[in-house]
Amino acid sequence: MTGSVSTIAAAETGRARGAAPPASGRASIRLIDVHKRFETFHAVRGLNLEIRDGELLVLLGPSGCGKTTTLNMLAGLEQPTSGQILFGDRLMNDVPPEERDIAMVFQSIALYPHLNVRDNIGFGLRSRKVPKEEIARRVEEVSRTLDIARLLDRKIHQLSGGQRQRVAIAKALVRRPTLFLLDEPFSSLDAELRRQMRGELVRIHREVETTMVFVTHDQEEAMAIADRIAVMNAGEMVQIGSPLDLYQTPKNRWVARFIGAHPINLLDARFDAGSGTLALLPDGRWTATVPPEIAAALRSNGANGTVSVGIRPEHLTVESGPPGNGQAGGEIYTRQILGTEILYEIDAGSTRLRAVTPTARLFNPGDPVRIGLDWANAFFFDPQTEARLYPPDGR
Amino acid sequence: MNTWVGPIIVLAIVAVAVVLAVIAINVAFRRAGARRALTYFFAALLVVWTLVPIYWLLNMALMYKTELLSVPTHLYPHDLTTSNFVRIFGGSATGPTGEELLPVGQAPAIKRGLVNSTIVALAVTALTVLVALPVSYALGRLQFRGRSGMLFAILLSRSYPPIAIVIPFSYLYIRWDLQGTLRGLILIYFTLTIPLFVWVMTGFFSSLPRTVEAAARVDGNTRWQTFYRVILPMSWPGIAVATAISFMVCWNEFAFAQFLAAGSPAQTFPPVLPAMFFQISMPTEMAAASIVGIVPPAILAYLFQRRIRSLNLVDPL
Ligand SMILES: Nc1ncnc2c1ncn2[C@@H]1O[C@H](COP(=O)(O)OP(=O)(O)O)[C@@H](O)[C@H]1O
Ligand SMILES: [Mg+2]
Numbered sequence: 001m002t003g004s005v006s007t008i009a010a011a012e013t014g015r016a017r018g019a020a021p022p023a024s025g026r027a028s029i030r031l032i033d034v035h036k037r038f039e040t041f042h043a044v045r046g047l048n049l050e051i052r053d054g055e056l057l058v059l060l061g062p063s064g065c066g067k068t069t070t071l072n073m074l075a076g077l078e079q080p081t082s083g084q085i086l087f088g089d090r091l092m093n094d095v096p097p098e099e100r101d102i103a104m105v106f107q108s109i110a111l112y113p114h115l116n117v118r119d120n121i122g123f124g125l126r127s128r129k130v131p132k133e134e135i136a137r138r139v140e141e142v143s144r145t146l147d148i149a150r151l152l153d154r155k156i157h158q159l160s161g162g163q164r165q166r167v168a169i170a171k172a173l174v175r176r177p178t179l180f181l182l183d184e185p186f187s188s189l190d191a192e193l194r195r196q197m198r199g200e201l202v203r204i205h206r207e208v209e210t211t212m213v214f215v216t217h218d219q220e221e222a223m224a225i226a227d228r229i230a231v232m233n234a235g236e237m238v239q240i241g242s243p244l245d246l247y248q249t250p251k252n253r254w255v256a257r258f259i260g261a262h263p264i265n266l267l268d269a270r271f272d273a274g275s276g277t278l279a280l281l282p283d284g285r286w287t288a289t290v291p292p293e294i295a296a297a298l299r300s301n302g303a304n305g306t307v308s309v310g311i312r313p314e315h316l317t318v319e320s321g322p323p324g325n326g327q328a329g330g331e332i333y334t335r336q337i338l339g340t341e342i343l344y345e346i347d348a349g350s351t352r353l354r355a356v357t358p359t360a361r362l363f364n365p366g367d368p369v370r371i372g373l374d375w376a377n378a379f380f381f382d383p384q385t386e387a388r389l390y391p392p393d394g395r
Numbered sequence: 396m397n398t399w400v401g402p403i404i405v406l407a408i409v410a411v412a413v414v415l416a417v418i419a420i421n422v423a424f425r426r427a428g429a430r431r432a433l434t435y436f437f438a439a440l441l442v443v444w445t446l447v448p449i450y451w452l453l454n455m456a457l458m459y460k461t462e463l464l465s466v467p468t469h470l471y472p473h474d475l476t477t478s479n480f481v482r483i484f485g486g487s488a489t490g491p492t493g494e495e496l497l498p499v500g501q502a503p504a505i506k507r508g509l510v511n512s513t514i515v516a517l518a519v520t521a522l523t524v525l526v527a528l529p530v531s532y533a534l535g536r537l538q539f540r541g542r543s544g545m546l547f548a549i550l551l552s553r554s555y556p557p558i559a560i561v562i563p564f565s566y567l568y569i570r571w572d573l574q575g576t577l578r579g580l581i582l583i584y585f586t587l588t589i590p591l592f593v594w595v596m597t598g599f600f601s602s603l604p605r606t607v608e609a610a611a612r613v614d615g616n617t618r619w620q621t622f623y624r625v626i627l628p629m630s631w632p633g634i635a636v637a638t639a640i641s642f643m644v645c646w647n648e649f650a651f652a653q654f655l656a657a658g659s660p661a662q663t664f665p666p667v668l669p670a671m672f673f674q675i676s677m678p679t680e681m682a683a684a685s686i687v688g689i690v691p692p693a694i695l696a697y698l699f700q701r702r703i704r705s706l707n708l709v710d711p712l
Contacts (some may be wrong), residue, residue: 077609097612098620104613110606114628124614127624175614 027088028052029074029179029211034083036069043069045235047083052228056205056212060222061232062258067215068107070232071181074213076100087179100179103172107183107215109164111156111171117143118152121171142174145200161188169197173204180212186221198224219259223247231255249393253308253386256379262313262343265353268383273304280309280373285349286328291375297390298380307389310379316355316371318344318363323370332367346371404468412443449689455682456480459491463679479683499680501671508664509687511656515577515663516645519584523641526585527592528634532622534593535600536608546597549590557587557650565654575659583651588641595640599633600626639699643692664688 029051036044044066051057059067072078073085076097085092092100103124111120119126121142122135130138143149146166151159159167165188172180182201186194202225205212216222222229223243230240239251250256256264270279276295280286290298298307323329330348342362346353346369353371363369380390419435455463456479457472478488478496485502487495499505534542564583565574573579603626611621627634649665657666665688671681 072609075609075613077612096617097609098615098617100613102613104610106606106610108604108606110604110610112607112610112625112629114631123611127611127615127620 030084030086031070031073032084032086034070034073034080034085036066036073036078037081043235044073044080047235047237049230049237049240051211051213054209054211055227056202056214056225058222058226058229059213059215059232060219060226060229060258061217063217065232066235067217067232068183071104071183071213071215074179075102075104075181101177102179102181103175103177104181105168105172105183105185107187109161109168109188111164111168113156115156116152117148117154117156117159117167120156120167121152121174124171124175138174139170142170145173145204146170162190162193165189166197176208176210178210180210180214182212182214184216185214186216194221201225220261223259231258233258249391250310250379250388252388253310253379253381256310256381256388260312262354262356264379265311265313265316267309267311267351269307269309270305271298271303271307273299278307278309281328281348281351283349285351286323286371288326288373294375294378294380294390297392301382301389303380303382303389306383308381308383308386310381311373312377313343313354313356314341315374315377316353317373318346318355318357318361318369318371320363320367321370324372327370327372330369330371332363332365332369335363335365404470408443408447412440412447415439415443452682452685452689455679456686458679460677460679461491463677479679480687483680483684483687499671500674501667501684504662504667504670505664505684505687507660508662508667511577511661512646512664513691515580515584516642518577518581519588519645520638520642522581523585523588523592524634524638527589527637528596530589531593531596532600532626535597536603536605536626546594549593552586552590553594557648561650561654564651568655573655575656575661577656577661580652580656580661580663583655584645584648587644587648591644592637592641595637596630596633599630599637603629635699639695642695646688646692 031047031049031051034044034047035042047066047070059070061067069078073080076092076095076099080093087100112123115123118139121139125135125138139152140149143152146169148163148166148170151163151167156164156167165185169182169185172182186197189197198221201212201214214222214225223246226243228240228242229246231238231246233254239246239255241249246255246259250259253266257266267280269281271290272278273295276290276292278288278290280288328348330346330353333345333347333352335345336343337359338356340359341356342359344355344357344363346355348371355371378390379388381388416436416439419439422435454469454471457475457477458469459474459476459478462469462472462474474491476488476491478490481488482496483499483502483505485498485506487497490496533539534546568574568579571579573582607625607629608621611625612618616624647665648663652663653666653669656662657670668681668684668688671684
């Protein structure tokens with residue numbers, strides 16, 4: 001972080017001359033115990049977060065959890081009620097947006113209705129006194145990347161929602177700022193285009209090596225593009241880590257439920273610490289002896305009695321035949337063929353389980369099956385605190 | 396006999412309007428059902444309602460007074476003349492039988508009135524825009540203590556007729572040497588135009604999408620640059636309409652003008668018409684003067700009609 005102050009100074013003089021900011025030697029962004037209170041609502045509650053230089057960080061969380069508010073504070077559009085926002089070593093809390101060298105794509109696609117597409121994209125550059133020829137060149141370039149070159153002379157009201165969103169993204173990309181903020185930028189694109197844009201964004205990020213903070217409520221999108229994901233819930237950050245971290249070692253039951261293409265099976269199991277047996281379903285429909293290291297981990301966490309077990313649908317096995325040791329019997333309830341895999345809903349007594357299997361095995365609704373699990377892929381959570389008991393961190 | 400003619404003409408015109416409306420209804424019904432038909436009906440009614448008096452003014456203004464007095468009344472000038480317009484501006488003309496028609500006695504007052512009205516309306520409008528635009532931006536876009544109180548006060552200030560306060564103002568103006576001056580009129584017209592302008596523009600500003608402003612800030616503009624680079628260009632329709640309305644209010648204002656400036660060198664155009672009425676004057680000449688008075692607002696309305704149509708007035712409260 002040394003030299004960061006002079007870096008920002010350099011970035012500022014660069015801006016004054018209209019030149020692009022220096023591409024290297026920037027520093028990280030830190031949020032330290034940041035709170036945001038609106039009149040009646042505590043939207044962000046003690047956020048601690050370090051955004052590394054050059055990373056693509058995704059803020060992920062359900063709608064209303066404070067993602068946009070956090071982004072607005074990074075942009076300078078909202079002031080934190082308390083806490084600190086640091087760019088490098090510089091305290092940014094009261095620095096107005098126009099002095100931050102940030103490009104932002106707004107959730108509501110804020111384009112200028114009185115300007116055509118070309119002038120919308122170039123507006124930020126013109127505001128920063130970039131020479132005309134360079135603006136024209138860069139606008140052409142970015143509009144080719146985003147496939148909107150033939151829309152350049154249209155007015156905003158003549159564009160579809162998806163086209164507007166691409167113009168908004170182009171407007172940000174053309175800027176070459178020191179920080180990109182993208183608030184659900186792909187939300188009004190159709191599925192195909194969204195997939196395409198994800199790939200494109202990752203490519204652009206690798207190319208420009210600029211820090212990006214990307215907001216979404218879509219875990220699939222987050223998993224697809226992020227270097228790291230910060231999961232937020234109700235104004236707090238729950239967990240931060242790489243997509244695989246979150247998938248493999250969710251910090252608690254809430255994250256386990258939120259992350260993953262298919263909703264995780266959460267079972268209220270009973271663990272008998274003495275014998276090391278686990279009743280995964282009521283009525284003794286599914287009991288198993290847990291491996292010793294799991295039993296040890298559960299015992300050392302004081303678990304005895306109810307424990308919450310999470311098994312991802314893709315980690316359940318579904319086979320024909322009567323249940324063997326450590327397996328449960330069930331009956332196929334519904335089947336969805338997803339292409340390379342099949343999603344089954346299976347009734348096991350009063351509990352309905354979800355399982356995803358390779359297409360090779362095809363069962364029909366009503367078929368009796370046996371369900372098994374792989375202990376290596378099971379999660380154990382404290383039923384009260386929801387905290388993960390097993391596996392341990394860093395597996 | 397003579398006294399019957401007017402009402403009969405009016406009845407005839409109403410009858411024509413009704414027939415037209417019925418035809419419109421029939422056509423529209425066949426095309427698009429009851430709602431369209433009703434729309435057409437009221438539109439037709441409105442057009443007739445507005446245009447007939449103007450047509451009648453024009454009809455009178457383009458006749459010699461001898462023709463005006465003929466029975467039955469002519470529905471259009473049989474002997475078309477511009478002499479009334481020439482004469483209200485101080486020129487002489489030749490009558491239908493070759494006699495000389497002298498200038499209208501009020502011609503100097505009409506000319507001066509038009510000049511004064513133009514000065515007052517332009518000055519007031521320009522200063523109103525300058526003062527009221529920032530005020531309405533603040534009221535429309537910023538949250539601050541006392542905002543709705545201010546808006547309410549502004550609305551209230553438009554709720555009494557000028558005539559209700561003109562007497563005390565008249566006393567004050569005599570005292571302050573503002574009676575019969577353009578300065579005085581300009582000053583008092585602000586009390587009409589600024590609240591109106593602020594009311595219209597506050598609604599307009601508050602209806603603009605908020606994130607566009609945020610986007611402009613992030614794009615590198617200060618609050619002030621955002622105002623003139625983004626907010627103002629987005630607001631032209633509203634500004635144009637509010638400006639035009641302010642101008643028309645000044646141009647048409649009668650009560651203040653009558654009490655504070657009539658008979659003085661600062662007399663504006665509206666008080667001239669009643670003055671003509673009380674002197675020996677002919678309807679033809681008054682009609683010509685009225686038409687002249689209508690022209691500037693009509694031109695403004697025509698210029699801004701597209702903008703007015705595209706404007707959604709929003710209640711800023
Ligand atoms: N200006 C505001 N005044 C009051 N409450 C607000 C304001 N902006 C956002 N909120 C509230 O703060 C919470 C977080 O909002 P937001 O950051 O937009 O959520 P997200 O982007 O994660 O969906 C929401 O409950 C929202 O209603
Ligand atoms: Mg949001």
